[in-house]
Amino acid sequence: MTETEPIKAVIRMQDYIHQNINNELTIDDICSEAGYSKRHSLRIFKELLNKTVFEYIRDLRLAMVAGKLIDSNNKERILEIACDSGFESHAGFTKAFNRHFGVLPQNYRKRCFPNNYSAPTPMSYYYLLLRSKGMNTMSEVRTVTATFFTKPARKLIIKRGILSTDYFTYCDEIGCDIWDTLEKVPNRIDKVSFVILPEYLITEGTSKVGCAIEVPLDYNSSIPEGCDIIELAGQTMLWFQGAPYEDESWYGGAHSEMDNAIQNYKPELYGYRFAYDLAPKYYFLTSAKDGCRVLVPVVNLCEK
Numbered sequence: 001m002t003e004t005e006p007i008k009a010v011i012r013m014q015d016y017i018h019q020n021i022n023n024e025l026t027i028d029d030i031c032s033e034a035g036y037s038k039r040h041s042l043r044i045f046k047e048l049l050n051k052t053v054f055e056y057i058r059d060l061r062l063a064m065v066a067g068k069l070i071d072s073n074n075k076e077r078i079l080e081i082a083c084d085s086g087f088e089s090h091a092g093f094t095k096a097f098n099r100h101f102g103v104l105p106q107n108y109r110k111r112c113f114p115n116n117y118s119a120p121t122p123m124s125y126y127y128l129l130l131r132s133k134g135m136n137t138m139s140e141v142r143t144v145t146a147t148f149f150t151k152p153a154r155k156l157i158i159k160r161g162i163l164s165t166d167y168f169t170y171c172d173e174i175g176c177d178i179w180d181t182l183e184k185v186p187n188r189i190d191k192v193s194f195v196i197l198p199e200y201l202i203t204e205g206t207s208k209v210g211c212a213i214e215v216p217l218d219y220n221s222s223i224p225e226g227c228d229i230i231e232l233a234g235q236t237m238l239w240f241q242g243a244p245y246e247d248e249s250w251y252g253g254a255h256s257e258m259d260n261a262i263q264n265y266k267p268e269l270y271g272y273r274f275a276y277d278l279a280p281k282y283y284f285l286t287s288a289k290d291g292c293r294v295l296v297p298v299v300n301l302c303e304k
Helices: 005-019 027-032 038-049 053-069 078-084 090-101 105-110 123-132 167-174 177-183 248-264
Strands: 145-151 154-160 193-196 209-216 228-232 235-241 272-274 281-284 293-300
Touching: 005 027, 005 038, 005 053, 005 123, 027 038, 027 053, 038 053, 038 123, 053 078, 053 090, 053 105, 053 123, 053 167, 078 090, 078 105, 090 105, 154 177, 167 209, 177 209, 235 248, 235 272, 248 293
Parallel strands: none
Antiparallel strands: 145 235, 154 209, 154 228, 193 209, 193 281, 235 293, 272 293, 281 293
């Protein structure tokens, strides 16, 4: 057995759980995806994810419920949401939700959080965790290129996060359907991206992150429900482009490689500085074919 075989087995178990989370799940069916005995499958799942299969399913369903509770367009009663998500009793659901999120579901829906509230580790993190394993095993020399270019004045259509602070928590909070929704926006300038906003673009009751699409400055058509539209000035950007990779499961490694490249890049050598206070930072969809692409705002050192 190679070192990566247990990782791939647990990834198959995860995929089965996520694909069938709205159906009845059995331990036998989940473990059959691993290709090992039930006992060994359950053991390696717990070892690699620090959660039992039961805990993983429960926490994934709780994350789905939390996304519905914080959705202002969802008018279902809490009990209805709980039952639709596989919980058999209101009391059992409330206890599990409070234990996981640290607040009662009705308070979560009202966004009534205690001071210094800290959200639990998002389920998206656990889903991608194993997909970053082996990121340091790629022996070939890989290159991340950096290119300066200027974005013209434009508009940004964005679905803002509420409590989320990164990609993982945003996916748990808002869901992934927003990517498909924004892809349908007409006359878009670029692909849908995950953005981190500068302080001055954050509105009250929302967080610094969101899913967004850029459109021309003269765009006057409708925008998807629940989204905002922001006018952005022209901005010099650094386009960081990672190399393609063969194994789709190396997704996490591609992002770590990119983060390391950006952290070690010195724009001052070329007369610029990073300008996270002036414009959004853009993360585009990463794939084995296209690699990882990130746009970072910069400003000339001569500008005040």
